[in-house]
Amino acid sequence: MEKNKIKIAVPASVSNVGPGFDIMGFAIDVISDVITLTRNNHEEIVIKKITGDNGKLTYDPNKNTCTVGMIHLLKYLKLNIGFDVIIEKKIGIGSGLGSSAASAVGGVFALNELLDKPFKKKELLNFAMEGEKIASKATHADNVAPCLFGGFILIRDYNPIDIVNLPFPKNLYCTIIHPQIEIETAASRKLLGKKVDFKKAITQWGNVGGLIAGLTTNNYNLIGRSIKDVIVEPIRGKFIPFYEDIKKVAYKSGVLGCNISGSGPAIFTLSDNKKIAIIAARKMQEVCTQNKIVSKIYISKIDKQGPKVL
Numbered sequence: 604m605e606k607n608k609i610k611i612a613v614p615a616s617v618s619n620v621g622p623g624f625d626i627m628g629f630a631i632d633v634i635s636d637v638i639t640l641t642r643n644n645h646e647e648i649v650i651k652k653i654t655g656d657n658g659k660l661t662y663d664p665n666k667n668t669c670t671v672g673m674i675h676l677l678k679y680l681k682l683n684i685g686f687d688v689i690i691e692k693k694i695g696i697g698s699g700l701g702s703s704a705a706s707a708v709g710g711v712f713a714l715n716e717l718l719d720k721p722f723k724k725k726e727l728l729n730f731a732m733e734g735e736k737i738a739s740k741a742t743h744a745d746n747v748a749p750c751l752f753g754g755f756i757l758i759r760d761y762n763p764i765d766i767v768n769l770p771f772p773k774n775l776y777c778t779i780i781h782p783q784i785e786i787e788t789a790a791s792r793k794l795l796g797k798k799v800d801f802k803k804a805i806t807q808w809g810n811v812g813g814l815i816a817g818l819t820t821n822n823y824n825l826i827g828r829s830i831k832d833v834i835v836e837p838i839r840g841k842f843i844p845f846y847e848d849i850k851k852v853a854y855k856s857g858v859l860g861c862n863i864s865g866s867g868p869a870i871f872t873l874s875d876n877k878k879i880a881i882i883a884a885r886k887m888q889e890v891c892t893q894n895k896i897v898s899k900i901y902i903s904k905i906d907k908q909g910p911k912v913l
């Protein structure tokens with residue numbers, strides 16, 4: 604091992620993207636967590652410092668999303684070596700922007716780099732998913748995969764995992780509003796129940812197909828028509844204050860589509876030009892401000908790279 608220290612930035616991500624619950628997501632390039640690993644002289648992983656989490660995250664490496672995947676990776680390689688870890692959270696915890704996925708991906712990506720890349724990116728996915736599982740109490744890759752690979756990702760299957768990197772139109776802009784409340788993914792998943800109405804399922808898979816067709820053929824109108832969710836959004840939307848009002852002004856601004864980002868409370872829109880993306884941001888934030896809800900807005904293109912070494 605040549606290097607002893609590495610610092611990386613890991614992007615936030617939007618998952619579900621309307622109809623694609625647990626199977627679709629894309630990375631964004633305006634918010635990233637920063638993770639630093641330094642080789643230590645012990646045979647264990649030590650979390651030295653966490654910032655930006657308001658004291659919410661654990662320093663126990665066996666329970667922290669960032670380090671769990673690292674522990675699995677080291678065990679797999681039968682390596683008895685240790686690292687000091689610094690986690691700088693910039694992606695809000697419980698924001699719906701793939702905060703836990705960024706930690707999980709960041710840990711294993713940085714470790715793999717320091718070890719001179721024993722694994723290909725694709726092989727890192729399972730280790731990162733171990734970390735994500737700790738946070739959401741479920742195995743899903745719709746934040747982890749776009750965060751790791753960048754781009755717009757479809758998870759065609761989980762058994763075994765089959766990742767498809769989708770093409771997308773050049774002028775796709777994402778606007779995000781993050782009302783400053785917290786929604787825990789694990790709790791929000793419990794609300795969803797176990798059965799899906801057959802008619803709704805038909806509508807949903809029609810929209811998944813439509814969204815993919817729209818992305819691959821640069822058909823902005825079809826992308827917009829397909830960002831619909833008749834299964835999860837009706838349940839989760841109720842927990843996001845003024846969700847319907849925010850959505851209404853977004854569509855009025857001319858966005859192609861608008862829906863919940865991951866399990867919320869962040870809300871995303873897609874637009875075919877930057878001007879509309881900016882207007883939508885302003886209008887959506889006005890709704891929050893008028894109702895005394897503090898919010899943050901982001902405007903981003905789709906991030907194509909995933910983690911970056913700093």
Ligand code: HSE
Nearest residue numbers: 618624625788865866
């Ligand atoms: N697909 C997951 C969910 C993403 O909606 O529960 C969580 O961020």
